[in-house]
Amino acid sequence: xxxxxxxxxxxxxxxxxxxxxxxxxxxxxxxxxxxxxxxxxxxxxxxxxxxxxxxxxxxxxxxxxxxxxxxxxxxxxxxxxxxxxxxxxxxxxxxxxxxxxxxxxxxxxxxxxxxxxxxxxxxxxxxxxxxxxxxxxxxxxxxxxxxxxxxxxxxxxxxxxxxxxxxxxxxxxxxxxxxxxxxxxxxxxxxxxxxxxxxxxxxxxxxxxxxxxxxxxxxxxxxxxxxxxxxxxxxxxxxxxxxxxxxxxxxxxxxxxxxxxxxxxxxxxxxxxxxxxxxxxxxxxxxxxxxxxxxxxxxxxxxxxxxxxxxxxxxxxxxxxxxxxxxxxxxxxxxxxxxxxxxxxxxxxxxxxxxxxxxxxxxxxxxxxxxxxxxxxxxxxxxxxxxxxxxxxxxxxxxxxxxxxxxxxxxxxxxxxxxxxxxxxxxxxxxxxxxxxxxxxxxxxxx
Numbered sequence: 048x049x050x051x052x053x054x055x056x057x058x059x060x061x062x063x064x065x066x067x068x069x070x071x072x073x074x075x076x077x078x079x080x081x082x083x084x085x086x087x088x089x090x091x092x093x094x095x096x097x098x099x100x101x102x103x104x105x106x107x108x109x110x111x112x113x114x115x116x117x118x119x120x121x122x123x124x125x126x127x128x129x130x131x132x133x134x135x136x137x138x139x140x141x142x143x144x145x146x147x148x149x150x151x152x153x154x155x156x157x158x159x160x161x162x163x164x165x166x167x168x169x170x171x172x173x174x175x176x177x178x179x180x181x182x183x184x185x186x187x188x189x190x191x192x193x194x195x196x197x198x199x200x201x202x203x204x205x206x207x208x209x210x211x212x213x214x215x216x217x218x219x220x221x222x223x224x225x226x227x228x229x230x231x232x233x234x235x236x237x238x239x240x241x242x243x244x245x246x247x248x249x250x251x252x253x254x255x256x257x258x259x260x261x262x263x264x265x266x267x268x269x270x271x272x273x274x275x276x277x278x279x280x281x282x283x284x285x286x287x288x289x290x291x292x293x294x295x296x297x298x299x300x301x302x303x304x305x306x307x308x309x310x311x312x313x314x315x316x317x318x319x320x321x322x323x324x325x326x327x328x329x330x331x332x333x334x335x336x337x338x339x340x341x342x343x344x345x346x347x348x349x350x351x352x353x354x355x356x357x358x359x360x361x362x363x364x365x366x367x368x369x370x371x372x373x374x375x376x377x378x379x380x381x382x383x384x385x386x387x388x389x390x391x392x393x394x395x396x397x398x399x400x401x402x403x404x405x406x407x408x409x410x411x412x413x414x415x416x417x418x419x420x421x422x423x424x425x426x427x428x429x430x431x432x433x434x435x436x437x438x439x440x441x442x443x444x445x446x447x448x449x450x451x452x453x454x455x456x457x458x459x460x461x462x463x464x465x466x467x468x469x470x471x472x473x474x475x476x477x478x479x480x481x482x483x484x485x486x487x488x489x490x491x492x493x494x
Contacts, residue, residue, distance in 0.1 A: 057184070059177035059488045060481035064160060066096065067173035067480055068153035070136075071162035077137035079203040085112030086136040086199040086208075093136070093197055096176050100183035107216060113199045113207040117219050120182055122192035128224035129192045130412075130494055131448060133439055134172040135201030135208060135229075138164040145471045159474040166467045168229045170475045170483070171454035172197060178488045189491040190415075194219055201439050204258070204399045209442035217446055225412050226443050230434050230468070231452030232420065232486075234427065235332040236460035240316025245460055247427040248314060249420050250335065251413070252452025254303040254433035255440070256342060257378055257403030259371040262396040263287060263389055264364060272359035281354050283392045284365040288349055290388040291369070296344040301374055303431040304342050306408060310430040334465040341435025345381050347371045368398075372435055375403040401441045405433075406449045412494060416453050419490040423482060424457055436468075455486040 075089045090106055093116045097104040104118035114136075122129070141150035141163040148154045150163040159165075179195055182188070196219070198208035205211075212219060231252025239246040265287065267280030300308065308319055311328055319325040329336035347369055354365030373381040378400075386395050407413070408431040417429045440450025456479040458464050467473045 057181075059174070059181045059484035062180070063173045063177040063480045063484040064477045066176050067165070067170055067475070068155070068160055068162075070169040070172055071153035071160065071164050072151055074151050075137050076140050076163070077200060077202040078140055085114070087112045087114045089136040090114035090116050090197065090199075093172075093176060097179060097183070100180045102179070102183050107212065109199065109207040109211040109215075115199050115208055115212055116197040117194065117212070117216075118179065119192065119194045119219070120179070120189060123188040123190055125192050127191045129194060129220075129222040130189070131194045131196060131220060131223045131226035131443060132175055132491075133196040133198060133209070133226060133228045133443075134168050134175055135198045135439060136169075136172065137200055137202050137208075138167065138169070139202050139469050141471070147472055150473070155477070156474075158478065159476050160480070161472065161474040163473055165473045165475040166464065167469065167473070168454065170456070170480060171229055173480065174454070174483045174487045177484050178491060181488055182491070187492075190494045192222070193491065194223060198439055204260075204401065205439050205442050209439035213442045213445055220443065220446050220448060223443075223446070223448050226440055226448050226450040227416070227453040228440055228450065229438050229452055229454050230436065231432070232416070232455035232483075233464060234424075234456065234458050235335050236458075237311065237315050237331040239314060246314060247424060247457070248310070249424075249427055249429045249455070250307070250432045251408070251416055251429055252434050253408050253413075253431040254301060254342075254375065254405040255403065255437055255452070256372040256374055256433065256435055258399065258401040258437045258441075259373065259378065259381065259397065260399040261369040261371060261385065262398050263367045263369055264394040264396060265366070266364055266392055266394070267361075269363035270361045272361055276361050278392075279361055280363055280365040280392075281361070283390070284354065284367055287389045287393045288367060290390070291347055291385060292349065294347070294384065294388055296346065298344045299374060300343065301405065301433060303405065303408065303433045304339070307339065307430050307432045310428065314428060334463040338435050338465055339432065341372065342374070342433040345371070345373045345377050346435070347381075347385060373403060375405040378403070401437055402444060404440055404444055404450060406451060412451065415490055415493040416451070418493055419486045420455055422489060423486055453490070455483045455490075456480075457482040
């Protein structure tokens with residue numbers, strides 16, 4: 048499969064930046080309402096990259112333009128349970144006026160590739176593609192038979208992507224026991240309690256909160272804007288919003304959160320018995336603290352409002368969108384609490400829900416992830432953490448597959464990385480991409 052130009056000498060780190068930039072330049076925005084360009088062009092690009100090295104990937108569309116790419120490579124030991132390595136090709140919208148660069152230009156500046164998807168998650172997609180191309184060019188086999196998947200629609204819950212594949216084409220995951228994808232394996236730099244010098248900790252995602260996207264509908268009595276109205280739907284909705292927003296969700300540290308806090312405390316020498324100490328501890332990990340704060344309790348955040356149609360008309364209904372995230376085992380309690388706080392005049396509609404995940408920070412796969420990171424960065428520490436958001440691992444869990452977040456990146460201490468997920472001026476260092484490509488390729492040999 049190599050050509051006269053000696054392509055077998057090319058390593059994944061040699062082309063991962065090119066692939067990442069190419070993917071960013073393909074607008075695959077997912078607006079969440081069925082509009083947008085879809086993932087087809089990005090999927091066709093992936094198909095070209097894989098067929099070029101002699102592979103036979105499959106493109107599967109759930110709807111016109113909503114494309115997923117699948118390819119399987121036999122492992123060195125086919126008797127072992129299979130592995131899945133997956134990413135998603137869609138990105139959230141970007142308002143170009145807010146950015147320093149065109150969000151689909153993939154401009155390289157200050158050692159980084161800038162653009163929508165550079166962090167979430169065309170960086171990891173590029174690592175996957177570079178690793179697969181290397182396997183094909185060299186004829187090497189991963190340790191386990193591995194299904195590589197690049198899904199559509201993750202940013203809207205995966206109904207056109209991972210969930211559709213799991214429902215319609217589960218054969219792609221036959222025999223698979225574990226999976227890796229976003230959002231973990233990246234580094235944070237913290238002060239060492241023993242040396243006083245900065246030290247790196249890699250956050251390996253072992254858990255993620257569940258999702259409940261709700262729509263609240265307040266009902267009342269329509270009327271003229273000049274007439275007093277004790278059944279005003281807008282007021283009823285506002286009161287429900289105030290009650291839910293003011294609710295103090297109780298704190299609970301699940302195992303992955305507890306292990307993360309314990310590990311950070313040991314590294315930094317900062318205890319966290321009380322809230323001030325906890326905030327001081329979280330302050331050591333920069334922007335990643337937001338992800339961690341989101342996993343200390345269930346959350347409910349209002350994101351959209353819709354009410355009325357004329358200034359002098361009191362409407363008979365008003366609606367609001369509520370994004371709820373619950374810890375493992377908390378879904379029923381969260382839903383009951385929201386309904387109680389919403390009150391008798393507000394209906395709670397479930398628009399989308401998905402499960403919470405919790406996996407052990409132990410076992411052969413975890414050891415392979417840790418080994419591949421520490422081979423490249425021996426002085427670092429690897430810690431588990433829980434993701435406040437969600438990934439396509441939720442869909443694969445329906446097939447009994449245990450999922451982890453492992454998109455390895457060694458990041459500069461001064462790069463505020465985590466807030467760039469869905470943020471502006473999203474960018475990834477080229478050196479981090481190359482590090483990740485080496486780590487991921489090594490991981491496939493040891494998984």
